[in-house]
Amino acid sequence: MTTLIQKLQMKTAVLGVIGLGYVGLPLAVEKAKAGYRVLGFDVQKSKVDMVNSGNNYIGDVVNADLENIVNSGLLSATTDFAAVASADCVCICVPTPLDAHQQPDISYVKSSVESMLPFLHKDMLVVLESTTYPGTTEELLKPLLESTGLVCGEDFYLAFSPERVDPGNLIYKTKNTPKVVGGITPKCTEIAAILYESVLEAPIHxxxxxxxxxxxxxxxxxxxxxxxxxxxxxxxxxNRMGINIWEVIDAAKSKPYGFQAFYPGPGLGGHCIPLDPYYLSWKAREYGFHTSMIEASMMVNDRMPEYCAERASKILNRYKKAMNGSRILVLGVAYKQDIDDYRESPAIRVIDELESLGAEVVYYDPFVPEYHEHGVVKKSEPELTPELLADADLVMVATAHTTLDYSFIQQHAKVVFDMKNAMKQVIHRENIELL
Known part of the structure; x- marks a missing residue:
């Protein structure tokens, strides 16, 4: 009988990926490009249908790559978890959001594992990639998987390997980003490492x-x-002291050691940075420990959209305008530049704050033609025209998309509140306010 290690070495193993989002689809594509037959699983039929037709919906996936591996039969997708029975390895890449009380919601992880339980078999590897609190793999997944009667480390193998996807990063993608792997047993770690070594062009730690x-x-x-x-x-x-924080940071990063530059903005966005500290602070309370420094930084970052709305109100006031009734144009709702991902975007929270103060808010984002939030759909203005800019009492730059012409924006806007220092190269700055 061929062992799992031999199957991985010969690339005859069938690999499963549960969750075909920003993490799962790029991972599935790389596994298929490495020569494996890959099965993708997702509860959203629309995603499954798009994958099976070779239509890409993730920015970090090359369209031609997806089309080629689907047409060659190396990648297929399904909503039917019974197909897990034919997989030798399964990676779980599902969302781990926060609930209404800012506590970890691992229901997607749990339901994924429960869906595959009837199809778990001997000599199978299961890897959790979803970001979660320390202890999830051992305290939740291991007991669930062992409820089948199979023994972890003997009959099947279990490990955690955190995703390190950075949407829009032009240098580091799934394939060339180093991977961390930790298994329940040394053999679990070994087999998981062999899997990733056969797929990635990066060190496995x-x-x-x-x-x-x-x-x-x-x-x-x-x-x-x-x-x-x-x-x-x-x-x-x-800002209160009349000092340019951006110039301060530029000066500090001239030091060749002991300093790494971080930049201010309207808040934190994306699936990881705004959420992960809550996972840790929640778990810490189980040990009677309060993560005071972490919680303090979370409070500062969470308040930034409100602070930016307050600054906008003060800027309007200097131009003899009240916030209530003013027309505000927000440039960018993606959580970072040059991508279409608006998960946890601080720009959307800024818009909510402005509207709560009575402003009429419109937005323009060439990467996000519309967004869904709180059951409401908002659409981007179709084009950034001189008229659109001139009609706004205030233009706010919330995302520093590099595709926008900031000199053009400065030329036609009455006043610009640049929260990302996106307009640093603009020569005429008399109507530009910085965060």
Missing amino acids: KVSSPAIAEMEKILENTYRNINIGLVNELAILC
Whole structure:
């Protein structure tokens, strides 16, 4: 009988990916490009149908790559979890959001595991990639999987390997980003590492347990959350002191050691950085520990959309305009530049704050033609025209898309509140306000 390790070495193993979103689809594509037959699973039939027809919906996936591997039969998708029975390895890449009380919602992970339980078989590898609190793999997945009667580390293998997807990053993609792997047992770690080594062109860093790998992922994003919180707080202080925070940061990063530049903005967006610290602070309370520094940075970052709306109101006031009834044009609702992802976007929260103060808000984003939030659909203005800019009492740059002509914007706008320093190269700056 051919073992799982031999199947991976010969690339005859069938690989499953549960969740075909920003993490799962790029991973499935890379596995298929490496020569494996890949099965994609998703509860959304629309995604399954798009994959099976070779139609891409994720920015970091090359359209031609998806079309080629689907046409060659290396990648197919389904909503039927019974197909898990034919898979040798399954990676779980489903969302892990926060609930209404800012507590971890791991229902998608749990339901994915429960859906595959009837089809779990011997000599199978299961890897969780979804970001979660330390202990999830050992405390939740292992007991669920062992409820089948199979023994972890003997009959099947279980590991955690955190996703490190950075949408829009032109250098680091799924294929060339180093991977961390931590298994329940040393053999679990070994087999998971063999899988990723056969797919990626990046080092595989093995750790001693899933909890180490889970905490490592939380550390990555909490590190960024805290440092962004620090610079956001300094931005507020610098504004009161009449100091340009952007020039301060540029000066500080001239030091070749001991400093890494982080930048202020209207808040945090994306699926990871705004959410992951909440996972850690929630888990810490189980041990009677309060993550005071982390929670303080979260408070600063969470307040930034409200602060930006207050600044907008003060800017309008200087131009003898009240917020109530003013027309405001927001440029960019994606959570970062040059992508179409608006998950947890601070720009949307800024819009909500402005509207709550009585402003009439429209937006323009060439990457996000419409967005859905709180059951409401909002559509982008179709074109950034001189008339659209001139009609606005205030233009607010919320996302620093590099495709926009900021000199053109400055030329036609009455006043611009640049929250991202996107207009730093614009020569005439008399009507530009910085965060």
